[in-house]
Amino acid sequence: MVFLTILSNFNRYQDKYMYKTLSSEDKKVHNEFFIKKIQDIAEKSKDSCSLGLPFFHTCKGENLRNIFVSRKISPNQCKVFKKDLTYLFYGKPAYRVSGDGSTSRDCGRFPVTFIIQLDDSSVSIEQAFPFDTGAFTNGIFEDVCDTEKNPAKYELGSSLEDIRKFITCFYGTDKNYYYCTPNENKDNFKPFSFELQRILRLIQGSSSKRYDNRAYTVELQIANPIMFDSSSIKAILLPADYMGNNDFDSYLYNNNIDAITYTLEQVDPAHMTPHLHALAEEYMKSENIL
C-alpha cells in the first residue's frame, strides 16, 4: 500500500513537471505570444542590454580535479532534458550545490564557480530559460507557474542575442537585471502572454513563497565543452585550500584566470551560495562590468 502511494505520487510528479519538446502547434503559439512579444518590447525599449556581464558555472569542488586535468568543463547527462549539458547562469552564480544539511570541512563538497565570457562562435547553446529549470522542475515556482508544467514553454532561444533581447525586454539594462529591478510593463503582456506574466511575477517576487535568485536568473544550456583556459574562463571562485599547488597556481596565472578564494568553515556547503554571490559581485565591480 505504502509502495503504491509512493509510486502514485511519483507518477503525479513526473506528470506534473517534465520537459517535452513543443508540438508544431504549440511552437507557433510560443513564438507568437512569447518570443515575438519579447522581441517587440525589446525593440521599442529605450534602454538596451549590452550583455556585458559574465556567465557562471558552479560545480562541486571534487569536479575541479577533472576539469583541471582535462582542461575543459564537459557536459554531463541531464535527467530532465535527457542530454549531455553544461548549465550556466547569466550574471549571477545562481546554482547551489546540493547539501544534506550536514556541515562539512571537505573542500570537495564546497562549490567552485567559474566566471565565463562567452561568444556565439565559441559555444553551442542548446537553450536558454529565464530561470533555473532545475528549480522549476522541482516545483519550487509552482504557486506562480503551476498551470505550466513544461519548461519548454519558457524557452528563450539558442543565441546570446535571444538572451540580450529578454533582458532588454524585462529589465532594460544589465544593472537592472543584476539588481532585479524589472521594467513595469506587465500590461504589455496581456492578455495572452501568460508565461511572460508569470516570469514578471517571479521577478517581482509577488508570491506567497520566498524565492531565491534561481527564479529570475537566466539559465543557459551548453552542449559542447567549455575550455578551461583564457579563451573562456576569466576567474574562478574556490576554497583557498586548492591554492598553493605549483601546477594549478601556475596554470591559472599563465592563463590569466583570477583565483578568488574563500576560507572554508564548518558549514553546510549549500550555505556558501550568498558568499559566492558577494565575491562575484565584488569581482564584477572591480572589473567595471557592474
Added chain:
Amino acid sequence: MIKLEYKLFGFANGGGTAPQFLEPVFNDKNYSLFVQSCTDDSHPDEITEFIRFTDNVEVLENSSEEILTLGCLCLFAVRDVGDRVICGNRKYLAKYLRFNLNSYIDNPYFFKNACEFLKTQRPELKLFSSHSSTLESAVFSHSVQRFCDYEYKEKVFKSHNNTVISRKPQHYFDVFETNEEKTVFSRWLDFAKDDSPRLVKHSKWKDINKNYISLFDDECQVPNNAYVFFLIARSVLNDKEIDIKISEIKCKSSDRVSITKNIDKLTQTLLSENYSIDKFNINKAERRVSSQVASKIYSSLSKKKTSKLEITMLAYFLSLVSKRSGEISSTKDKDYWPTQ
C-alpha cells in the same frame, strides 16, 4: 548538571597542502564524532556547542588525551610542513605561528591566513592585497623556488666535479655573483623567461632588477647577502612611524651633512633596537652589512628614489631565496614548540 565530555579524536584535513589550518574533531563516550562551535560573540573562543561530524574525509589521528566540555576554550590546529600538527588554544597557536611566520613566506595563501589569525600587519601583505596579486605572488614564489633549485644544481655541478651532494650549503645565494657581476634578480629574470614568461613580461616583478640597481646606483659597495637585506628591509618597513621619520630626514635640515647624520641616527636606532632584542640572528660580518643596507634604504626612501612597495618586493624575493637556502626555517632557531 554534569557536562558531557568530548575527547579530542583527531583533525579533519581540509584536503589542501601543508601548511594549513585543521578542524579539530572530538568523540563522545559512544565514539560519535563532533566538531566544536563557538557562537557567543562576547566570548568568541568559548565552545558553545558540539556539532555532529559526518564528513567522509581523512582525519589525522590525535595522540593526546585532551578532553573538552562546553565552555572550554576552543582548540585551533595547524598542519605544518612535515605533517607536524600543532594544536592548542588561540594564545598557544598564535605564539607558534608568530614565531614561525617567516617560514610561511613562500605560501602567500597560508601566510595571509596566519596573519589574519594573528591580527598582525606585515609589509608582505601589501603584495597579497588582492586575489590576483596573491595568485601572482604564489606563482612568483614557485618560480623563485625552482630558480633556487636550478642555481643550486648548477653551482654544485660546477664545484663538485658533477657529483651532486645532498646537503645544501648555507649562504649559497649571494645577491651578486662575483665572477659574472649579475644580481640574483637578473639571474632569476633570465631563468623566468622560460619558466614563467608572464611574470617577466606582464607583472610588477619584471622590474625587480632595475629597482635593486636604482636603490644602490650611487653606492660603490653593495650588500651581497640576501638574508641580511631581507631582515633589515623588513624591519624598516615594519616601523609604523617610517613615513614620519623619512619626512623628518629632509624637513629638519636641507644640507647634505645633516641629512646624512639623520640617516645614520635612524640606522643606529633601528639596529640597536633589533640587536638588543636579538631579532637579527646574524653574525658580526653580517651586522656590518646590515648598517649599510639600512642606511641606503632610509636614504633612498627619503629621496623618493624608491618606494616602500619596491623595497617590499626586493625583501620578499630575498626572503624566498633565504628560505630555500635554509636561512629561514621553522627549525633554524631550534625546534620551537611552546608550552601551554
